[in-house]
Amino acid sequence: MTNHWNDLQNTDCALIMGGNPAENHPISFRWLTKAKERGAKLISVDPRFTRTSAKADLYGQLRSGTDIAFLGGMIKYALDNELYHKEYVAHYTNASFILKEDYDFNDGLFSGYDEATRSYDKTKWAFETNEDGTPKEDKTLKHPRSVFQLMKKHYDRYDVDTVISVTGTNKEDYVKICEAFCSTGQVGKSGTIMYAMGTTQHTVGTQNVRAFGIIQLLLGNIGLPGGGINAMRGESNVQGSTDFGLLFGDLPGYVGAPKAIPEHATLAGYNEKETPPSGYWSNKPKFMVSMLKAWYGPNARKKNDFCYEYLPKGNKNYSHINLFNAMYKGEIEGAFLFGTNPVVGGPNAGKEKEALGNLKWLVAADLWETESSAFWQKEAGSDPSTIDTEVFFLPAASSYEKEGSVSNSSRWMQYRWKAIDPKGESLADLEIIHMLMKNIKELYKNEKTAIAKPVNALYWNYGKGHHPDIDLVCKEINGYDLKTKKLLPGFAALMDDGSTSCGNWIYSGFYPEEGKNRAKNRDNKDTGGGNYLNWAFAWPANRRILYNRASADLNGKPWSKEKAVIWWDASQKLWVGNDVPDFVPAKSPKDPGGDNPFIMTKDGVAGIFAGNLNDGPLPEHYEPFESPVTNAFSSQEINPAVQIIEGEFNLKGNSKEFPIVATTYRVSEHWQSGSMTRNQEWLSELVGHMYIEISEELAKEKGIKNKDKVIVSSARGEIEAYAMVTKRFKPYTIQGQKVHHIGMPWHFGFKGFATGDTANRLTPHVGDANSTIPEYKAFLCNVRRAD
Amino acid sequence: MATEYVKYVDVTKCDGCRACMVACKNWNDLPAEPQDFLGTMQSHANVSADTWNVLTFVEHENSEGKLDYLFRHSSCYHCTDAACEKVCPENAISYTDFGTVVIDQDTCVGCGYCVQNCPFDVISLKTYKDKNGDEYRKAHKCTMCTDRLEEGLQPACVTTCHTEAMEFGEKEAMIKKAEKRVQEIKDRYPNANVYNPKGVGGTHTIYVLTEKPSVYGMPENPKVPTSAVLWKDYAQPIGKAMVGGVAMALAGAFVANKFFDKKNNQENRDGGGSHE
């Protein structure tokens, strides 16, 4: 989230799209309800009328996988009706930048496309530059090669009628939604966009979010209270896990992981290639070296590149889909599953179950035996006699049985204390990893092999005994001044000469001095604007609203009194306000760069045009991997930059055999693959059965009555479920043809109190062009009665 | 009487998360009751002896053809004039100072009169087995967490409600709040109303509804059943009086007989004169 949960109360309009917070992030409704009491409007855009839609003022029905069409139309609406915040767009975004002649867009393809590799040459999307390397600009936004004009041209094709013929939205609803949300472009108003996996789990997932970004920049909603782009994370600590490098392309703090390319062979090479000349990322070498010092301790020295050579480097895509594809092909020997359950939660889950059978060993650490750790059992549909995988089950402690922190969607690192001792032999994950690493180090300590070197170099010093000293872990994350041995006050103090250490630069400052772990802060007094600065610690630097410099105009004065966050106090010569400034505190608006609020970017402005993504600098609508119709916008059916795995690992269905669009989702009562909630009786009784939601019209066509058992099939498999015939799904009219849409929860499996077939046996093994997140949310299926 | 309290439920703020259901089971130590698939998101058709509150889900197309998806926390209404209290033959059901209606489990004999006479269908019997394996029954319903109220806490469902769709407060203040809220939402929900039915003397769970009560599956005009009033206010006292009266008359007859017997002991037969 650029903003945070509590800040939702400040919004004037919330566009909730690709998310269903009433069900999956209920606490958000505490704040949205407050906003509504102030007169805010809620908009819900979803394939199905959800509990969120029920609470919304406006509902727009949207066929799964057509978000960019919907949002592209909204961009056009804002531009055509001049509802955008002109000054903000001209000064705080790259709309004024001039693109080189190389940039082009034609029939669904941007310039630089190579069909053989399904990839783009991104250098074709560069800006014209001045001699000093800064981009050429036209603040009037009138230059025909300006981002603004090219964007306008790009979205000119997204007229309302074309859009709704693709999305299936009712025209009147669509226009009302555009009108309502674009009204937040006025000064004094702000609008927030809230999204979740309904946005990201598509072959165009990243571009869906990009489209949000463009709209919010056009409306001047970034950096404002009640504004922003707010990803509602699906797990209590998924924010923390991505912050700490769990995404395959990142090291902690979103420092890109080095690859097996010549430039990355040395630290200097890496720094040279990956460090931008300006913007805050120009400090990247300090983050990297301090991290290496935290990892390798005294072994990391300037003369050995701070052990940079020990960082793993590869050129493959190490995403979930590709890992399981490799496993399916027998290329992976063993796997650890820490609180993950791919046999229920993975795409094309039937194949993922088969893939696990190709492992020599599998270690599963979980609270219960999950469908994945039991993949070899008869009840999983497996034949145990044919599976050689050795499975180790490590009982893990639940969150109440251990101490530590979680980072929520608001980027708040909140410390939690242990309530009860772990049951039986279960251990905290941290303890499991600690013991594992100590044992591995013990095994390698006398070896000098290439494999042993990084293990031996690793500085593992978290106290004696089985349980690591978690306070030492916290301090390591915060970082030390290695000369004084004192904790660092924040990431501004980081150095690239090995004199500081820091496990994760974005969290630096959360533990600035002995005895002051700010993640433990629990002062629930509002410090102004609903930011609660003394509750927990928000990265970076306890900042609650990112890019908050953009809430003030060029001169440092808030655009409006209602939406003030920080402002320039000329008497103090400081930025002051309700939040920690996302700016150099003493940099005056008149200083060079003093009116460039987006300090993380190279040019200090936000990117309406983003030349660094794999699938294009502007979001463009493509149909999902499986779609009932052809693309109305171009002859490119699917995102041309998506990598497609061919063969039996990822069978593709056609719309003749599988004419119905399907999507998956969660319910309030169950969590993820259900391994925690389906083992909980009180939650299992609330949603005890696998079901599909189906419109009255489709049910009639198929002779299905409410509560009937039905079979849902896709190219990948079949599942049984109950039919929930509902008014909340309606057939779509897409390009003049009737298209049916169903939806289903993906929580079920064969373990626990509430059991049922696994929806993900139907979903495809195809991912987004940038993140490779699987396209769970739009696929084709068919439905028939079970008897 | 101490201050009366009311649980205020504003359905417009309820997002249907059902935390109230889980919080209730947690505090009151109630077991799960797995149900067959009901064809809706609603988990239980109605409240029961082990499920004291149920979130109801109603798909409703309003007069303009717009779909509404209505959520409502439903549990005991804690009537001011409670039929259950009236009909309980053992006086096991009573009013507390808070205005809540509670069942004394020790006194309850499991007759089920309350179950059948509740105008809201919120009381159920649960069958238990004693140490000999013999079955016995007790009536159960929401207690409004009276045990929590006694400790100065609020009902578990209210405490857990994150949207403040539920509040627990002084009766008059809550009624005022409900009336004000209805005015606020009239534009969007022309049928909005406060549900605090007079037929049972008002309730201690009051609702802000967006549609007529019947749309939510609630009785429009619930009242203490006439049969229960006739039974408990007339038939029973008259019956007792009648039994007493007859007994007195017979006792009188007995005494009179003894008396006249002595007087007429020379008389023959049974004192009856000959036929004419």
Add this chain to the structure above:
Amino acid sequence: MSNQLGTQIKVKRFSKGFVVAHAVNGISFFALYLTALPMYTEWFDWLYVLFGGPENARFLHRVFAVTFILPTIIMLIFDPKGFFNWMKELVTWKKRDLQFFTEFVKDLFGLKFKHVKQSFLNAGEKINSVLQIVCAILLIGSGFTMWFPDAFPKALVQWGYFLHNVGFGLAFAVALGHIYLSVIHKNSRPGFKGVITGEVPAWWAKDHYTEWYEEEVEKGNFPDVDIEKEMKKPTGA
């Protein structure tokens, strides 16, 4: 007085079927009352202890509820004629039936009274029968709704409680009278014996149920007796 020889002549007043039915009815009636009393008024809660708890009391109540329904069936099987005669009696109302009551009150309180000629049942007994039948129908009917509430509309079940209660009070009052008159009230006591043995003294029958007795005499079933003489004989019981 004692110089009269021989014992009193007995005549058959009740069939075996009726005797049994009446006994089953009576016992069930009492048992039902006892098992229900603690529910009617808390003064009798101690009875729960006697029955082994409310559940047992309820169980017994239901057992006796079944036996309470049996008499009608017994009568219909073993003495259908008597049953229909009885029914006929109940719907036959003449002037004498009304006259009966003024005399009955005197009788009840031990005053001098005249016998008004009565048929098989006197008007008081007819009232008793009618009331008991009405009560039984009320109690049995409403009992069904109470026992099987799920099988009936809720309103019916609710009214059932009311009717059961009304039936309880009414039947109790009627039964008290009935029992008093038969067991305690000296003038009708032979009837109490009669309902157990089936036979009553001829003089008493003639005196109390003249019309019936005379009909039976006409049919040749009973001997014509002199009431005054007969009653002075030893009862011979």
